[in-house]
Amino acid sequence: MADERDPKVTQRYRELPGEEPSRELDQHILAAAHRAAGHSHAPLVTPAGRHRWYFSLAAAAVLVFAVAITLHLERQQPDPEAVSAPPAPEAPMRDAANQEAKKPEAPAPKRSPAAKAAPAEAPPPPRFTPEPPPQTSSTADAVGAASAPRASAPASRVEAENTTSRAEAARTQEVARAREAARQDAQAEKLAAARSAPAPAAGQLGTVLAQRFADTPEGELERIARLRREGRDDDADKALAEFRKRYPDYQISAEMRAKVERAVPASR
């Protein structure tokens, strides 16, 4: 940037009486600087703005979001528990399987919760589990069904179980396997898509954070301060008026006021 100085003006200005701060003042300031340096710790990451707590808040929010996303992704992994987790679509499918088997004397949908409530009872044979054992309880049920712990069940119930034909079991197992296979495929595709596109997730996170910050009074003040810095005083005045309407009780710090208000001292 070109020097705007006029030599004559500069010379005359330098002729003005020299003034210096007092030695006492110097010592006071230097002592304060030494004290501050005594417990000075360079921050791990340097905050850019003057409001350091904004930075800390943003860092904490990013951490929370990162942990939440990690947990979410982990939950979506195709482990056995996750595969057998959603029970909602299972019931209609089971009903359909039972209808397909056309066995009216076997109330399959009711039996399932009963089996959960009383695990000692022998589970119904059409308790279909996928190839990898889906759930501990389901696995136990399946093992129970395979090892046929009928001796522990009441005789009438055992008899009722026996009335379920092998043909029904075969058909319903087939349906269940097809359903599980489809669900695992869908799960695997979903997971693969989530893993192959991490950048958009991070970008969305940043956008969400930025948006949330912009919606706070502090964010609004920062925006007004930016307008002021850019010399858009009219826009800044309007924005400040709106801000005061919106947050009538908000106490603007002196430092922030200096940034957002029109800094024109009255000339004489």
Added chain:
Amino acid sequence: MAESPDEQLMLAYRGGDARAFETLYTRHRTRLFRFVLRSIKVRAVAEELYQEIWMRLIEARASYSPKARFTTWLYTIAHHRLVDHWRKRGLTLVELDGEEIAGGSPDPADHAEARQALSRFAATLEGLPPLQREAFLLHEEGGLSVAEIAAATGSGEEAAKSRLRYAIAKLKAAVNDG
């Protein structure tokens, strides 16, 4: 260390090196003090503000990053303190203390004309609109460029340039009149 750039010294101070601050302070104390004093014109108030400016710098050391010249950062802090001061006083400036300009001791008679010219110059400087005077002092004492004045005062570059030019034109007229 005495030859190190301001920015490096400030980074060293941020890291806990108090000696770096001493060097920085020694380098800028006189010019910053004159900037404040000639903006305020009351020594007691100027000293108070001057101290506040350095304290603010010390407090804000952790947030310092050398994106711009250290001087710009220092005088930005100074500008904010002055604006706060003016605001507290209802945006009015303190009157010029003529005795301070003229000096306490009587001058020789043959220097009377020069003394008058200097007083006239000081009065013109003091009579400048505050923003023009501030732009001039930032330029002369802080060594800030127009762009840096704009950054320090939070104004547009054109506005800063205009203020500086008006100030210099008026002071130049005062010099030529003398």
